[in-house]
Amino acid sequence: MSGAAREGIGQPVRRKEDFRFITGNGHYTDDISRPRQTYAYFLRSPHAHARIRSIDTSEAEKAPGVAGIFTGRHVADDGLGGLICGWTVTSKDGTPMKVGPHPILALDTVRYVGDHVAMVVAETLAEARAAAELIEVDYEALPAAVSLGSCQKPDAAQVHPEAPRNTCFEWELGNKAETEAAFAKAARVVKLDLTNNRLIPNAMEPRAAIGEYDKGSGIYTLHTTSQNPHVARLVLSAFVGVAPEHKLRVIAPDVGGGFGSKIFIYAEETACVWAAAKLGRPIKWTADRSEAFLSDAHGRDHLSHAELALDADGKFLGLRVKTIANLGAYLSTFSAAVPTYLYGTLLSGQYDIPAIYVEVDGVYTHTAPVDAYRGAGRPEATYLVERMVETAARETGIDPADIRRRNFIRSFPHQTPVIMNYDAGDYQASLDAALEAIDYKGFAARKSDAAKRGKLRGIGISSYIEACGIAPSAAVGSLGAGVGLWESAEVRVNPTGNVEVLTGSHSHGQGHETTFAQLVASRLGIPLSNVEIVHGDTDKVQFGMGTYGSRSGAVGMSAIVKALEKIEAKAKKIAAHLMEAAVEDITFENGAFTVQGTDKSLAWAEVSLAAYTAHGFPSGEIEPGLKEGAFYDPANFTFPAGAHVCEVEIDPDTGIVEIVKFVAVDDFGTIINPMIVEGQVHGGIAQGIGQALLEHGVYDPASGQLVTGSYMDYCMPRADDLPSFTLGFTKTVCPSNPLGMKGCGEAGAIAAPPAIINAVTDALGIRDIEMPATPARVWQALQSAAPRAAAE
Amino acid sequence: MSVISMTVNGKPASADIEARTLLVQFIREQLGLTGTHVGCDTSQCGACVVHVDGRAVKSCTMLAAQAEGAEILTIEGLAPNGELHPVQAAFREHHGLQCGFCTPGMIMTAVDMIRRIPDLDEETVREELEGNICRCTGYHNIVKAILAASQEMR
Amino acid sequence: MYQFNYERPKTLADAEALLAKSDDPKILAGGQTLIPTLKQRLAMPSDLIDIGGIKDLDFIRAEGDAVMIGAATRHAKVAQSAEVKKHNPALAALAAGIGDPAVRHMGTLGGSIANNDPAADYPAACLALDAKIHTTKRLIEADEFFKGMFETALQDGEIIKEVTFPHPEKAAYMKFRNPASRYAMVGVFVSKGPWGIRVAVTGAGQNGVFRVKEMEEALAKNWSPDAVANIKLPAKGLNADLHGSAEYRAHLVTVMAKRAVAAAG
CATH class of the missing domain: 3.30.365.10 (Aldehyde oxidase/xanthine dehydrogenase, molybdopterin binding domain)
Structure with missing residues (x-):
């Protein structure tokens, strides 16, 4: 088998990303340190449901190493919005779902054990944690609605006043009358009560964040454990209001598993990036496993x-x-x-x-x-x-x-x-x-x-x-999604012929750096080692929707295919110009451009270089460069x-x-x-x-x-x-x-x-x-x- | 604060640290060797496994001070000359890692396991992995990789 | 972790002196329980006296009809010891099943019994094998040593030096692991030796390790799994949690006892 065939579609190619992981050279968020960074510790609610009468941080503020303490009051005074749900479900009576506010830090009520009460920032994590023990919170403990079977009863404690009987929505789907008719003529009806147990995701890398603010440029940077950094940036700017979208860079470096739990935008990373500007210093937070259990979405x-x-x-x-x-x-x-x-x-x-x-x-x-x-x-x-x-x-x-x-x-x-x-x-x-x-x-x-x-x-x-x-974006939009669910890709061919592919998908274990590169290498007829997959940085990659729902192959790679088609089309134009042939007569196979029926041929690297030297391109017909982007919306x-x-x-x-x-x-x-x-x-x-x-x-x-x-x-x-x-x-x-x-x-x-x-x-x-x-x-x-x- | 010294990946390492500094903190924060990870706080996940005087140990459950004078080997020191250790190579060959977060601890545990037990079989490998949790691979390919490396190193 | 002073004495005498002058010291042996406890901020000792550097506490010696094991001897070493495997294979097997391999490389015999975690394995071996616990102050019989959950007969400033395990004629330990923590949910150690017959249970009881006299008597009459098959412990006094009811634990004591007797031969 040729090298290209061994690396092609359908082959069990060993992963490009493995070397850094098996040698201890990965860069997960907690592995990254920023100059002058401080450490955040979150004081969490010990109660499932309580009113906060007061929070006294005066002793904690005097504790050694403390750089700042932030509560829900600070967040509210700064006019920050709450966290959002990006999908609106409509009840069968036509009313929209009933949404209670979701503050970054609790203002007057805590609603689950682990709810965020205050963020303490100090020179070391140990100091932040010690200071948090000095914060005095006067809670009025309230009855809690914990069990699924009884939370809708009239006497159950209320989680949000906006949602009577704790019911956010009563949704239906299907045809009720036809279903009743089907049951009416049934020879047999099988009935079962089923419980689907609550699970806690437990990606092995706990969630982490480093928030930074550069005073000179006004740019915020957030390193975080995210499956979809662009969506995080959109939510943090458009809804929470931390910073305008173009002044906020979100980087999801190596991410140690997600399984869904790192799709969501959480309070901790939001608070870190917001408070970094207040303090003028980077703030790092890494969950310990106990915090992950309490605060990751289940x-x-x-x-x-x-x-x-x-x-x-x-x-x-x-x-x-x-x-x-x-x-x-x-x-x-x-x-x-x-x-x-x-x-x-x-x-x-x-x-x-x-x-x-x-x-x-x-x-x-x-x-x-x-x-x-x-x-x-x-x-x-x-x-x-x-x-x-x-x-x-x-x-x-x-x-x-x-x-x-x-x-x-x-x-x-x-x-x-x-x-x-x-x-x-x-x-x-x-x-x-x-x-x-x-x-x-x-x-x-x-x-x-x-x-x-x-x-x-x-x-x-x-x-x-x-x-x-x-x-399909139109389909999910009609069903209540606040976003479209397409994906993007950009293929950048360098003058030497190697290729960077920027994808809006995010790899946190799925091996995109290999699979995506296999697609690109086999389409362009170049070695796998000449393809680099770039993802997870909003400053590098065009907007993308991220990885979840088994979508990166079907949607993310389809976007790459679209971009590659554009690349091939343009490269053929350049090849045609160089070989003085009609573009219709150019074929592209195994990394070579050939004029059909002749022995005239140009290698991929030659055409790549020509795209950048751009000597003698007919003006107005061929732009210099070889870079194409695409957005793919599934059908x-x-x-x-x-x-x-x-x-x-x-x-x-x-x-x-x-x-x-x-x-x-x-x-x-x-x-x-x-x-x-x-x-x-x-x-x-x-x-x-x-x-x-x-x-x-x-x-x-x-x-x-x-x-x-x-x-x-x-x-x-x-x-x-x-x-x-x-x-x-x-x-x-x-x-x-x-x-x-x-x-x-x-x-x-x-x-x-x-x-x-x-x-x-x-x-x-x-x-x-x-x-x-x-x-x-x-x-x-x-x-x-x-x-x-x-x-x- | 007191000065502690040990050998890490063949090089002397020394720092003035608080007594409560864990070995994993010393390795990650003082020495900047971030290949050793922390995945839990109850000494169960094994992402932090390193070798202390040749034996696999959970570096989150040991004070740095306890390692005074010891020889420490971390994932970064397993193949110092750029050539992969057979266990590292087997993890790659058999796709024994996905997100990579548990991998350094898995590899260090596997190296120790192969050293101690000459005739590994699947059941023994699975039992020996009791202290290492992986959420990605379902262990299938980790077990395969360790068995293959064990054969290779015989 | 809170702040503490750390000392690593080289001799037992130094360790005793350090203990005597500390406000609220704790002895650090392997640290496999103590360090997680400190990390969770559940303990705030003024001083940690690390006995891991005292060479005299790390040994395994067979003498006469007993095996002597130093308090700072690691589980892995006990599990691998030719002497222990030869004279007391049930004890070696128990040590080989404590925690996981990395924990066994650090955890020590002395640390395990001094802590007396209700789900620890070694207390069952000590109790079932009529072990003698030698401390810096005295000799304590296993029967007198374990005083309830996390409680022992040890006094302030007293350090375990070694444990003597007389050779059993027959012995075996069977453990049903808690599916999550992997600690013993029910562990039963049965033995026959100069002391007669003993059945010790760990993991199940609210007050830590205990003996089951009814099973011991039945086995004295008839050493066979059938002898204990119908002896059910009352559920009262046994642990109950999301991993199992007290009734389930009582049932498991019978099952593990049966299997231990069968394994002991």
Whole structure:
């Protein structure tokens, strides 16, 4: 294979970014130090809900090393706005969602444990922390609304006076009347109450920020752990009012994982960059893990009731769902969109369901804000659909694989009753491949073998679909988004022929520096080492929307393709001029421009250099230089789909669930770098296993204290909790973008939980178990089931 | 404040520091070796693992003063001459890292593991990684990388 | 962390002298529990007396029918010790399962038992193996040493020097780890030796490590897993939290005891 072919599209190219990470030369925000920097420490609310009667900072101000102390009063006096939610959801009665203010630092009320009360800035972090202990806050503790099940009751404590019954919105989607009609003619109705457990994202790099202000130029600079630095800059300038957009530079350097939690604009980085100007010195803040638990936006946290109507042959007729979704104490940057447009729209799953009606109440509680976490709404939808389908299979006696086959969508495009128009897919191909890989036929024998060893064995399927590559700007705009969800790219060819690609996508583990470079190198016929991907700095990169929702391939790379097409067109013009040929006669292949039918040829580097020497360009026809930009707005969502199948073995004595085998077969459309894609699937599955078996963000229902506030109580997946995974791929090309890509970053986290819980409930012979299915819960379920089994 | 001295990556290092300075703070803040990371505050994530006198230790759970006179090896010193250590090379070859934040601690733990245990198998590698948390990779490729490096270094 | 003075004495005598003249000292051994506690600002000692530099406290010696282990001996060293593996493989296995490899490279026997964390492993071994705890002042029987959660018989200024573990005839430790912290949620150490039969439980009790007399008596009559299979601890007095109810922990004590007896052979 030639060098170019080894580095091309579809090849498992080793990552360009790895060298700096494996040698300790990465630059994460906390690794960066600025001259004369100070350190910030945030005094946080110990109460879930309290009125602040007064804050006395006088003693703290005298403490050694203190440079400044800032409270909500300072923020308000300076006229700073609050944090915003960039997506407006409208209730079924036509009223907009009810939004309480979200101040940078609390003014008179705190609304969750960890809410920001004051920022102390000192010469060292230890001094800032010591001074914070001297601040006297007089709190009037108030009752708190903590539990999702009771926060809408009339006597529940109120989080925001703007939102009676703590209800932010009552949203609906689908056709209610048609769904009622479907249920009326159903042969069977399957009902289930489901909990989608609260998760805490836990990117390994805690959030951090360094705010700076240059008095001479009036320019603010913010280094921060962001998945989307341009959006951060837009929010901080247009809404919070820290600085005009052109006077604010946001840099997201190496970022140690995000999983959604670093999309959002938080109080801490805002306060750091704002106060840096007040102090005239840089301010650095790095969360410790305990702060991360308290103050990062959490994920999931739904209570649902679902009903599925079937005909006598096991065909689905209709689905109706009522969900209560926790939003936490304040609306975070995208929180309203997650349990609505990223959730309700996926409730058709892979199935032809003629009628669907879903109602979602978004509710406030005195807990940390809840927003997008890997998958964002789609794991909740998939969990619900796949648990319902599994339950339907058990109640009808139809094999779980068979009931799925009977109901799969088989012709495309397919319009679901819940907005989405699926463009391509072959769901049975993925399911069949996954069942083959796990030896579905041999399961009964393995189960009876396990029984002989005193173990309970179960198998579970999850046929998932997600909507990625978000999304057509017009579509999301009509649904309430405050932004467009296109992406940008700029391709800069240097005189020596090497290339910088500036992208609005942001890589925080996804390997864009390699994958994007593979695309560019193979299109231009140059070595991978001659391509540099530049991202994460608003001073370098044109506006972009960032990385989340598995969008960087389908949207970010499509923008690069558009820019490359312009580059090629212009380079051909230059080549034509140089070789004195008609531009139509120039072909560009393997890095060479050739005049068709002749031996006249110019190398890429020659044309690049000529673009800058610009000698003798016909004036007005060819501008000097070789640099092109593009903005790509997708025509549709993309629809990655597949089948994950999990086999578990349970030790009935301890309740420990062991995942014996996990098979994932995914259809992501075109794959640029299979090694990286597989890595994305592995990581997603691990987080899905975490949700299903290990992880749970728990607040004490009475006090509102976060019970799982460290790794001592929040169970992170460790290496010995997980098996090695078996992966496979099927392929239907996505018709809506030039590369045919669908996105792969979230699939595992979306697909895995129902596969596992279907397997666990199969092994235990029970209808449902709440996630996470911890050993204690499994054991408890067996105790409850045992007398019943004995009675049967 | 008192002066402490140790050898870090083969070079003498000394500073006048507070007694409460953690080894990881000494390494990152005094010496500017920022490859060693801090990912938790309960001694569980392992992003801070370095070698002290040849053994893997959590540098967030050790005072710098406790390392007085010790030989410290950090990720930056693992391959001083530019050529990758076999474990570093295996992490790259097998895609054993994504965001890279846990990676230095993972690699230092893996080097120690391979030194102590000659016949590593998958189950042992997974058990030995109990004190290192990765949120990106699902460990699949980390385990693969360590097993491959272990073979390579035999 | 709050400020403190740090001292690293070279001899036990120096350590005792430093302890005597400090206002509110704490002994630092491996630091794997103490340093996290200091980081969380849950303790504010005036002085840290680091006994890690006292060579005399770091040894493993087999003598007669016992193994003597110095207080500052690291878990990893106990786990790897040929002497311990030969005479007391259950103890070596227990040490090999404390925390994670990096923690085992720092944590010490003396530190573990002096702290007496209710979820620590070594207290179960000491209690089940009839260990003798030698301090700078006296010898304390394991039965007298552990006084409840984070409490021991140690007095101010008293330093553990070594622990004597008599060789058992049979012994095994089985641990059910807390899924999140990986500390023992329930750990059961069973033994048969010159002291008779002992069953010590860590992790489960609200007051730290304890013995289960009923199981000991049953095993004295019949050393087999079946002998303990139907002995259920009352849930009262056991821990309950989001990781499991007291009933679940009581059940796990039985399961781990059964498995430990089976493993001990």
